Amino acid sequence: MDMGGSMAMPPPAPVKKARYMHMTFFWGKNTEVLFTLWPGTRGGMYALAILFMFALAVLLEFRGYRVLEARLARRRAPRAAAALRTAVHAVRVGVAYLIMLALMSFNGGVFLAIVAGHAAGFLAFRAGLCGGGPAPPLEEDRKNDPVCC
DSSP states (O other): OTTSSSOOOOOOOOOOOOOOOOOOOOOOSSSSETTTTEEEEEEHHHHHHHHHHHHHHHHHHHHTTTHHHHHHHHHHHHHHHHHHHHHHHHHHHHHHHHHHHHHTTTTTTHHHHHHHHHHHIIIISSTTTTTTOOOOOOHHHHHHHHOOO
């Protein structure tokens, strides 16, 4: 201990770089989508992020393809079918939340990719491009539909 009255100064705290988060839509490849520093400032990674968000939106529409779900449920015992539908629903909710978080980057390209992915998925799976037209509603949907019988 120094008796001369001078006290040692603690080292300065590290300075964190302030980051700006957009609160309105903007255009450009320098953004962060879902993870810190991804895609960053690289154009190739931005293109990958756009393709990834497009694919997630298509996947979400595929999950809404009720004919597939009805076929899977018919081939299984009731408990197994319920467990399968619950697992698929959990995946759908997780993907929907990831899409919502990506939209919160407020990047115009990400927004357009997600909208295009939803449109392409709807065209492919719900409008009849990849199958026999709109899927018939499941029995429980008919029970909860106020317009139906």
